[in-house]
Amino acid sequence: MVTYRINRINKEFLRTISELLCSRIKKEAAKEAILTKVSVSRDMSHAKVYYTLLDEDKKEYVQKALESVAGQIRSILGKEMHLRAIPELHFIYDESEKRAREMDALLDCIISQDMAKGDVGAGYE
Secondary structure: OOOHHHHHHHHHHHHHHHHHHHHOOOOHHHHOOEEEEEEEOOOOOEEEEEEEOOOHHHHHHHHHHHHHHHHHHHHHHHHHOOOOOOOEEEEEEOOHHHHHHHHHHHHHHHHHHHHHHOOOOOOOO
16 A cells, blocks of 8 residues: 555656756757656655657657666755655656557447447447
8 A cells, every 4th residue: 555655755756857857857858758657665765757758669769868867867856855765766668548549449449340230329429
């Protein structure tokens, strides 16, 4: 179970890292990442920073850029946040949006097949 404190830290890390990527990080490839979620471990030693991209073709390029600025971001977080320990940052590409689009496409396909058969139910309109 994630505690209230960890939830607050997750939200604050998400906000702060997003701001840092927009304003203080000079690497342009890292600025393309759209952060979706931060998950800090209970012992505050690791933080998974989930991100997505508008252009999935740049996934590896942006991943390398984020990994290269992780130390710089961690250093700035250490100076700005009042925490005893700043976790090591791990950037992970968030596949949930892609999976949601695929699921929507499957559901649309099923609905169109049912309508073609004449099996129109109550929730399809």
